[in-house]
Amino acid sequence: xxxxxxxxxxxxxxxxxxxxxxxxxxxxxxxxxxxxxxxxxxxxxxxxxxxxxxxxxxxxxxxxxxxxxxxxxxxxxxxxxxxxxxxxxxxxxxxxxxxxxxxxxxxxxxxxxxxxxxxxxxxxxxxxxxxxxxxxxxxxxxxxxxxxxxxxxxxxxxxxxxxxxxxxxxxxxxxxxxxxxxxxxxxxxxxxxxxxxxxxxxxxxxxxxxxxxxxxxxxxxxxxxxxxxxxxxxxxxxxxxxxxxxxxxxxxxxxxxxxxxxxxxxxxxxxxxxxxxxxxxxxxxxxxxxxxxxxxxxxxxxxxxxxxxxxxxxxxxxxxxxxxxxxxxxxxxxxxxxxxxxxxxxxxxxxxxxxxxxxxxxxxxxxxxxxxxxxxxxxxxxxxxxxxxxxxxxxxxxxxxxxxxxxxxxxxxxxxxxxxxxxxxxxxxxxxxxxxxxxxxxxxxxxxxxxxxxxxxxxxxxxxxxxxxxxxxxxxxxxxxxxxxxxxxxxxxxxxxxxxxxxxxxxxxxxxxxxxxxxxxxxxxxxxxxxxxxxxxxxxxxxxxxxxxxxxxxxxxxxxxxxxxxxxxxxxxxxxxxxxxxxxxxxxxxxxxxxxxxxxxxxxxxxxxxxxxxxxxxxxxxxxxxxx
Numbered sequence: 001x002x003x004x005x006x007x008x009x010x011x012x013x014x015x016x017x018x019x020x021x022x023x024x025x026x027x028x029x030x031x032x033x034x035x036x037x038x039x040x041x042x043x044x045x046x047x048x049x050x051x052x053x054x055x056x057x058x059x060x061x062x063x064x065x066x067x068x069x070x071x072x073x074x075x076x077x078x079x080x081x082x083x084x085x086x087x088x089x090x091x092x093x094x095x096x097x098x099x100x101x102x103x104x105x106x107x108x109x110x111x112x113x114x115x116x117x118x119x120x121x122x123x124x125x126x127x128x129x130x131x132x133x134x135x136x137x138x139x140x141x142x143x144x145x146x147x148x149x150x151x152x153x154x155x156x157x158x159x160x161x162x163x164x165x166x167x168x169x170x171x172x173x174x175x176x177x178x179x180x181x182x183x184x185x186x187x188x189x190x191x192x193x194x195x196x197x198x199x200x201x202x203x204x205x206x207x208x209x210x211x212x213x214x215x216x217x218x219x220x221x222x223x224x225x226x227x228x229x230x231x232x233x234x235x236x237x238x239x240x241x242x243x244x245x246x247x248x249x250x251x252x253x254x255x256x257x258x259x260x261x262x263x264x265x266x267x268x269x270x271x272x273x274x275x276x277x278x279x280x281x282x283x284x285x286x287x288x289x290x291x292x293x294x295x296x297x298x299x300x301x302x303x304x305x306x307x308x309x310x311x312x313x314x315x316x317x318x319x320x321x322x323x324x325x326x327x328x329x330x331x332x333x334x335x336x337x338x339x340x341x342x343x344x345x346x347x348x349x350x351x352x353x354x355x356x357x358x359x360x361x362x363x364x365x366x367x368x369x370x371x372x373x374x375x376x377x378x379x380x381x382x383x384x385x386x387x388x389x390x391x392x393x394x395x396x397x398x399x400x401x402x403x404x405x406x407x408x409x410x411x412x413x414x415x416x417x418x419x420x421x422x423x424x425x426x427x428x429x430x431x432x433x434x435x436x437x438x439x440x441x442x443x444x445x446x447x448x449x450x451x452x453x454x455x456x457x458x459x460x461x462x463x464x465x466x467x468x469x470x471x472x473x474x475x476x477x478x479x480x481x482x483x484x485x486x487x488x489x490x491x492x493x494x495x496x497x498x499x500x501x502x503x504x505x506x507x508x509x510x511x512x513x514x515x516x517x518x519x520x521x522x523x524x525x526x527x528x529x530x531x532x533x534x535x536x537x538x539x540x541x542x543x544x545x546x547x548x549x550x551x552x553x554x555x556x557x558x559x560x561x562x563x564x565x566x567x568x569x570x571x572x573x574x575x576x577x578x579x580x581x582x583x584x585x586x587x588x589x590x591x592x593x594x595x596x597x598x599x600x601x602x603x604x605x606x607x608x609x610x611x612x613x614x615x616x617x618x619x620x621x622x623x624x625x626x627x628x
Contacts, residue, residue: 037080037083037099040079040080041080043076043080044073044102045102047069047072048106071127074106077102077106080103081099081103081138082141085141085142088146089143095146095149097153097157100135100138100139104135104158107128107131107176108121108122108128109128113158114161116161117166118168121172121173122176132179133179136180139151139180151180151181152186154186155186155187158177158181158190159190162174162190162193163337167332167338167339167341170193170335170337170341171194171341174193174194174197175194178190178191196335200333201344204231204232205230205331205344206229206231206298206347207227207230207328207329207344207346208229208230208306208346208347209227209324209349210225210226210349210458210459211223212225212394212462213358213359213395215349215351216352216356217352217357218316218357219316219318222396222425223314224311224313224314224460225312226310226462227308227311228307228308228309228461230296230298230307231307232303232304236293236305242293242307243289243307245264245267245309245331246263246287246309247263247289248264248265249262250263252332264289266329267286267329268284268310270327270329271310271327272284276325278318278321279324281312281313282313282315283313283424283425283427284310284313285310285465286309287310287429287453287461287463288452291307294455311461311462313425316351319354319355321353322350322351322353323350323351324351325348329344331344360394360395361395361462362392362393362394362396363392363393363462364392365396365402365493366390366391366392366495366498367489368497369498369499369500370386370502371385371386371484371499371501371510372384372385372501373517374504376517377517383416383473383474384472384473385471385473387468387471388469388470388471389466389469390402390468391465391467392495393462393464396425396465397493399469399471401492401493402493403488404489405485405486405487405488408485409473409485409487410485411481412477412478412479412481413481415472416472419471421470421472422468423468424467425467426466427464427465482517483516484515499513503563504563504565504567504568505567506566559572559580561622564619564622566599566603566604566618569599569618569621569622573595573599574596577589592625599621
């Protein structure tokens with residue numbers, strides 16, 4: 001309570017000052033007793049505790065001060081190990097392997113080799129990593145028999161620490177320990193573990209990244225890549241498969257406990273982090289987790305399987321980039337100490353430098369075009385628009401490449417500046433990311449209706465991709481053509497094209513490849529004149545009608561639509577019901593209401609699909625109620 005007035009920062013400074021005073025006392029004691037190696041160990045422990053305290057407080061010291069604390073801590077451990085060895089050689093003390101074990105633990109992130117974290121482990125080129133070589137040199141400085149005893153004790157300590165370590169820490173802890181132990185017999189168990197890890201990563205499992213198509217990918221142009229996992233039959237049997245890496249909500253063992261893991265989300269984050277700012281990711285799609293692996297030949301060896309993981313749509317930002325970056329993913333296995341996590345790194349495919357680009361592979365290309373010329377026909381000043389929906393397996397081509405006649409579709413009109421707007425492509429992932437208990441009770445996930453994707457002749461698996469492009473045409477001021485010519489598929493591409501157009505509120509198929517149109521006659525001046533003329537004609541008509549007897553209009557056909565479209569027929573029947581329902585009688589009124597409901601469900605309901613009624617069906621409905 002007496003320190004509350006100084007605040008958290010003040011208390012931290014007082015604690016740090018206390019460490020400083022304690023270390024000064026230790027230095028004074030060592031100056032008086034230079035042979036007291038146990039005091040040197042205590043000084044090293046205090047120095048390292050000071051470092052960890054600074055790491056624990058918010059903000060911490062500035063980087064230069066923190067680096068100095070770290071150097072002091074490691075120097076103190078090295079000095080303690082030297083004093084201990086000299087005391088041991090003089091016969092003044094007994095074996096105490098904990099001196100160097102604590103030094104190694106400090107290099108690993110914690111002096112007692114417990115609660116190790118992956119982020120704290122040494123990285124190549126760091127001061128921590130340099131300690132591994134210094135510790136090995138310290139062991140080599142012992143006399144042969146003493147070295148053998150201390151290496152054996154060190155190997156046993158590390159073996160116990162590996163059993164307590166988390167799966168992510170194990171392989172790196174073993175690797176760093178073996179840099180010190182070398183080929184000493186005491187390290188046989190650790191070497192066996194490292195050999196297992198190496199065999200799995202190098203000889204049993206491979207993460208494959210493959211370019212879809214030619215390596216000339218251009219700059220800021222989309223190209224496809226497939227990420228897949230290749231593995232031997234033996235690993236497939238031992239691990240139970242790798243489908244979980246394409247799922248979320250998996251209840252799995254992590255370290256010494258079980259928790260829910262979102263493997264697919266983790267994989268997506270790994271992919272996005274790998275490409276960084278050198279590549280732009282347009283889209284990522286994942287294959288079905290339950291898609292069976294297929295047999296492949298890997299480096300002329302039989303007995304391998306391949307499971308596609310993801311299909312990527314990428315863009316290279318710079319022509320100087322000549323490789324696709326490495327993608328790595330953490331995978332869970334089991335060794336003699338329990339679960340272990342190994343990082344699997346992919347290959348790095350080469351791509352051609354420069355801006356040269358080839359057309360990307362795309363199978364089963366489908367193009368659906370819908371043109372809207374209502375604004376031009378009705379004279380309301382709205383532009384002509386063309387909506388193009390592309391779908392295919394692989395990277396979709398640019399509309400200017402795949403469609404011929406795009407710029408000359410309508411005389412008197414041209415594509416507006418920035419008039420081509422493309423939505424981002426969407427890769428249609430297979431299956432669900434999560435598998436619920438209900439799914440398993442119903443017999444497990446089912447294969448897609450069209451079956452699972454098949455590889456092409458180059459071994460590339462693809463997923464369907466969709467993209468919508470909107471094109472706006474603006475008038476040039478010249479004569480307007482009599483029809484909109486629907487763009488056609490360029491000769492270099494294989495695929496299908498469906499053409500439709502807006503007719504009032506309906507979307508109708510185009511007959512042939514042209515949409516006839518009548519250019520709007522009405523200008524503002526003509527509209528005003530027409531209104532005045534219509535008013536005059538209406539006045540004359542009313543005057544004439546007042547002088548004539550009122551005759552019942554019983555032909556019953558003023559409700560019929562001017563054009564035979566589904567919407568027009570339903571609207572007409574509603575008008576008939578509203579205006580003449582009372583004269584039809586109860587039975588016919590109910591029949592009319594039932595007819596309207598049936599037609600709306602059939603033509604516009606959720607189960608109608610893309611069904612378009614034929615003209616004879618529409619005409620039959622109109623004639624039946626006209627006769628009524």
